[in-house]
Amino acid sequence: MTRFFRRSGYRWFLLFCAYTVVAAAVFNGFYTKWRLNDGHPTLGLAHMVDGTAHRPYVYRQLVPAIANGIQSLLPPSTVERLSERLTDPRRVDSRSGLAMRYPASEAMLPAITVRYHLVYYLTFFALLASLFVMRRLCLQAGTGVAAATGAPLVFALLLPFFLTEGGYFYDFFEVLFMMSAVLLAMNASCKTPERLAVLLVMAAIATWNKEAFFFFTPALYPLLRRNLSRLHALSFVGALLLACGCVYLALRMRYAGNPGSTVDFQLWENLGFYLNPGNWFRTESTYGVALPRAFSLVAMLAFAAIACCGWGRMPKTLRQHALLALTINLPLLLLFCSPGEMRNLSMLYPTLLCLIAQAWVARQACHSAAEGAHA
Template sequence: MFNEPVLRRGVRWMLLVVMYYVVAAASYNGYFTKWQFRDQTPEFALPAMLDGTIDRPFVYRQLLPMLANGVERAMPEKLKTKVDALLMDDNRTHHPITWFYPSAVDARNPQYALRYYLIFGMSFTALFLAMFAMRAVCMTLQADRTASTLAPMALAAIFPLILTDGAYFYDFPELLFMMLAVWLAATGRALWLIPLTAIATLNKESFLFFTLTLFPFLHARLSLRRAVIVQAVLLAIAAAVNLAIKLKYAGNSGDVAQFHLFHNLDFLIHPLSYLRFEYNYGVVMSKGFNVINVVIAVVLLRSGWSKLPLVFRRHVWIALVVNVPLFITFGFHDELRNLSMLIVGLLMILCVNIALVLAYERAGAIAAADARSDVPDAPAATPLRDRNAMARSGR
């Protein structure tokens, strides 16, 4: 009863779009305030990524740089000149990035300003659209509409906290592609996974490993033979894109992957590693593997794990088996963004826990309403004019 929509469909969607846009804007601001596009660290900054000269493996994440470069090349010269003039003039409303984020110095570089704004817009749009993809995943695997709507907002608010020791513009398209991949696999739209895998791997090469976590959803919809075939096709496509990108940038400095195994083991065994803090949204918060975060994760996992559908628990187990070794070997300290294959699992744990809280509140409201209906009606009060008449008559 309490979970039924009461507004017209068009109004509900309008409100949803507005709410998700505001939450996505707040989340993206939390990320960009802290990291920008790594403008202060030239070895990771956007210009080198756009030029294709940045070190490996960062140069492999080419989806948005390729799109930005393509748009700039396709623009008529007169239009491009006008846009560049607006981005370089003294009216700060024409270039809000440098207005609100003074540390984003590359946004004022005439050579890169237009592409900087393009990638800013595409990266934010990816986060905004990812929230609808998250809702679709929750709606597919979780019946509670309200929880399915609230869980993406909770995850978006948390997302800047996951970006601990580094963050990049391609983290947001990665979030979108992973959510879309799970939704497509869970709803039996296997053919759409083929182009998605190619695009997502161009955004970040680790999507090759994420495709392995889709198998439980594929098997739930397809026969074992067909699920294996689809899985093999996805792996082959991701491997081909991966190989092509690696060959193209084989001459760049750096390595195919950054090896941090011994640094990470040393970090993980040190007690102070679990007591770190940082600033997010302008206030102090627990960082990474801080014991506070660990306790919260354990509590949420304990209360929600058994409520997850079996197919989803299998997805999380595969993600753990694949992602944790990769994280320990190639990640860096408690940079939680490198546990990105578990983000869909985090979404569903949040969704299940929100649903449990809502169910408890609804049960309490129903019980309170039933208790009120069991109270006998009080005798009607005597009207004031009748009491006055009785007093005058001496009764």
């Protein structure tokens, strides 16, 4: 019996259980905070799956397209039967329904309830899958198994804090795609053309999920340079930009007639917000408790400590990637994002993950050194 519990397969089973529990808690933190923007007149899920949402939100069509595609494969009678069951009024007071104690939920609309549930669970599984990708990325970055296993949990638990001015299902797919892109870029070489091909295809799909991935691709250059020549790395970044640009252009053309605009210029609003000392001490309800926002003095001090402990331990290519991602992301945040919307610093998510893992390793090293000195 002891031998069975020590097998690697059983250890993976325990890891899967732990990651599932944490992913469920994180996803619940997001969903109770924002739901799927139910009833929102410009970007609610009903408008997203029908393609009538306002720009730029309507451009994020990957998950709605998958949900629409799955529903189209089901017989109409099956869709009708599922819709009747999922919109049973008793589910509002049932723990088995997404609309529990929230009768205004779009999950109760027969026309979209099947697609609502599909988007909900696809998003959850994207978050769960991203935890395993993050673990692999931390191992690739040179951390130990303990840090590589624990850092994704810490990072995931922070995600609902970043969703301050808004939270959307495509944010979790963005995490999965960005972590996967960094991992693929670190291991890509001319000897592994299949990884380059996967990265190219994934970049196009990631742009279908959210157009910001187009701007993230140049930050992959230092990672590609690990195993590629300068010419090959630059050429491949150019190919990534071309693939992402074609997808983005197609989306813009497809939804050119939708209300809204491609971007909103918000530089002056952002400068006023960040220069106001009162905004450094704001709180909001996350996980059901009033806590400091992701943009607050408390959070900035915590991130500074993590960076101080982990930066020097990160591989050089990851540090170069981090600086390039910051150079790209920060101006975009100030120019076009809503004030205090920290989720739009998502290009730095892989960097934050690796910093957490390396800070974990540094803490273990300090602890071991202290124990050695005490002995």
